[in-house]
Amino acid sequence: MPQQPRVFASPDELRAAVGEQLGRTEWLEIDQKRIDLFAEATGDHQWIHVDPERAAQGPFGTTIAHGFLTLSLIPSFTPQLLRVEGVTMGVNYGVNKVRFPAPVPVGSRLRATAELAEVTEVGGGVQLVTRVTVEREGGDKPVCVAETVARFYF
Numbered sequence: 001m002p003q004q005p006r007v008f009a010s011p012d013e014l015r016a017a018v019g020e021q022l023g024r025t026e027w028l029e030i031d032q033k034r035i036d037l038f039a040e041a042t043g044d045h046q047w048i049h050v051d052p053e054r055a056a057q058g059p060f061g062t063t064i065a066h067g068f069l070t071l072s073l074i075p076s077f078t079p080q081l082l083r084v085e086g087v088t089m090g091v092n093y094g095v096n097k098v099r100f101p102a103p104v105p106v107g108s109r110l111r112a113t114a115e116l117a118e119v120t121e122v123g124g125g126v127q128l129v130t131r132v133t134v135e136r137e138g139g140d141k142p143v144c145v146a147e148t149v150a151r152f153y154f
Helices: 011-016 032-042 052-056 067-072 074-081
Strands: 006-008 021-024 082-084 089-099 109-122 125-136 144-153
Touching (some): 032 067, 067 144, 074 109
Antiparallel strands (some): 089 144, 109 125
16 A cells, blocks of 8 residues: 655644654666656756666666656655645745666656755745655665745645
């Protein structure tokens, strides 16, 4: 059974949860089709991502997902981890820091966890900094660690 997201009903509840770890998302498999579609969308057709034959002879023995593809999955993972109620609008405001400590070979399964790092007041709402860690099943290092910044207006 999938984990239910942590629900926050107010800015005060968000502030009270700073430093807390949220659960884990469901696993998501990264197939070659997803990698190819990302390459098409971004124009990044480097062989290590899109040429399975050549990549088989490369350093990872197969194609790997783009780092920015892994980063772009965070908005699909986050709703599995948290939900803020009573907002009129939520926006992605940016990313403070991103690292890709390990590659994502095609066929990998990924999931994420997060920690609420900071909540600050902004006009009409709050700004939430969340430390998101994306891991690969069977991997010994995270594949992406990012501090995302979102704003929720009430």
